[in-house]
Amino acid sequence: MERSMRFIQTAKDDQEKWKDKGSLSFKKGTTSDSNVIRINPEIEYQEWIGFGGAFTEAATYTMSKVSETHRSNILRAYYNKEEGLGYTLGRTHINSCDFSLENYTYVENEDTKLETFSIQREQKYVIPFIKDAMKEAEQELTILASPWSPPAWMKTNGEMNNGGKLKAEYRDLWATYYVKYIEAMEKEGIPIWGVSIQNEPEATQTWDSCRYTAEEERDFIKNHLGPIFEANGLHDKKIVIWDHNRDIIVERATTILSDPEAAKYVWGTGNHWYVSEDFENLSMVHEAFPDKHLLFTEGCIEGGVQLGAWHTGERYARNIIGDMNNWLEGFIDWNIVLDENGGPNHVGNYCDAPIIADTKTDEIHYNSSYYYIGHFSKFIKPGAKRIGLTLNNENIAATAFKNNNGEIVLVVLNETELGQSFTVQVEGEYVEVEVERRSIATFII
Structure with a gap:
């Protein structure tokens, strides 16, 4: 089944909160983008x-x-x-x-x-x-x-x-x-x-x-x-x-x-x-x-x-x-x-x-x-586990959890005055994303 990612955003410049921006489809392969959030669902940390x-x-x-x-x-x-x-x-x-x-x-x-x-x-x-x-x-x-x-x-x-x-x-x-x-x-x-x-x-x-x-x-x-x-x-x-x-x-x-x-x-x-x-x-x-x-x-x-x-x-x-x-x-x-x-x-x-x-x-x-x-x-539901995430962009902060139903939740915070673009890589698939300035976004994979 093709992996997709639901995109929900709240931004300073947008009146609508928790705005559902639809779903993004992953591509097969590994990104060449150096600006990447890599998620590894196999690495598990604490339970929420x-x-x-x-x-x-x-x-x-x-x-x-x-x-x-x-x-x-x-x-x-x-x-x-x-x-x-x-x-x-x-x-x-x-x-x-x-x-x-x-x-x-x-x-x-x-x-x-x-x-x-x-x-x-x-x-x-x-x-x-x-x-x-x-x-x-x-x-x-x-x-x-x-x-x-x-x-x-x-x-x-x-x-x-x-x-x-x-x-x-x-x-x-x-x-x-x-x-x-x-x-x-x-x-x-x-x-x-x-x-x-x-x-x-x-x-x-x-x-x-x-x-x-x-x-x-x-x-x-x-x-x-x-x-x-x-x-x-x-x-x-x-x-x-x-x-x-x-x-x-x-x-x-x-x-x-x-x-x-x-x-x-x-x-x-x-x-x-x-x-x-x-x-x-x-x-x-x-x-x-x-x-x-x-x-x-x-x-x-x-x-x-x-x-x-x-x-x-x-x-x-x-x-x-x-x-x-x-x-x-x-x-x-x-x-x-x-x-x-x-x-x-x-x-x-x-x-x-x-x-x-x-x-x-x-x-x-x-x-x-x-x-x-x-x-x-x-x-992020009670019982979720934090999972592996690496990030090489100091303009944003992020964390990722895996709920008991298997869905992955990625939260990305952008406190800067500029929109930020990055790629999300999960195992052998990736998707390109852009978030607005002064915004927070939740991605459900």
Whole structure:
């Protein structure tokens, strides 16, 4: 059967997104073009878990402020497998985060027995939206839960914000807090796939934050969280370390994963995109610890809403491709939706999101980042394997995956001001392609 390649493109100069540009037919033989993307389906790398976004209180509160029609459309836009992005992953926060309406915890006062533990607050906005997302996705979601801060009384600085550390005497109690959260969410019908130890443990933020050195994170897993999960029958829950930027991911992972007593509890390492685009650091972690996994746990455009900006989508694609080509297995965006200010956020740390809901005018804006993510998530399915690809054109970036049904998905990013021509070579066949300036293209072979 003659091989063909479907061509879907989103370009800055074209109003139509995910534009189907038809199919291209391959020619037999080997190209003489020096500008070539060579795909080798026989070489396989990591298996892909999926894409998703964070169910913050801010995002789900914003969703409660729009009309029911818009709410349904946004759910479809993210979670529908046919029309939307096909999201299957998610992230929640244990206690409040910066994208909460205020600081809050799940216990009253200094409850050292956790007798008052309740996730009732999440039942107002977060839990109903997750349930609706699962209904739209027609499946359970793979959800990572991350804490930003323990209750203030458990910390050395006596507050949830501005860093501080977990007091030594509360390490077991804090580990038990994770157990209570998982059990409470699952009682609500929301399975928790895993937890990270701490969101951004190297950062003292003006919002909910808590610091751990690499050694403290290692010892918390080894001596507290791991054994307490085991004792409570949660040995199947995944534990993700780091959950912070790529810049020092190698040092953090090495300290923790080199200790077999800690490493036995750890599924893998989470990374964020702030500060660094040193994608090869992920490969360094993979090569040192090939039995562990790599997950992108947060990234967003900082500094508030940027409606209509094109570079924001390009940043998403550049980071997704860079991480994918260095052994990443899944991608979780930050807030799925924010309001017209890029919030709400209880410390004014406003950001952008792929979908912005103007709660004053009840208008919904789809940013370039939404469409750029879709060039990956709509076509690279959970269970796909990354395959061999070589590229000798520094003007474009690319990655290739093979879905379980055998189709090959090639994604090509062109951030330059010029259109780019190249040849795609697959085994003994090739096809010539041209993509527009400032564009992203997905090719299905």
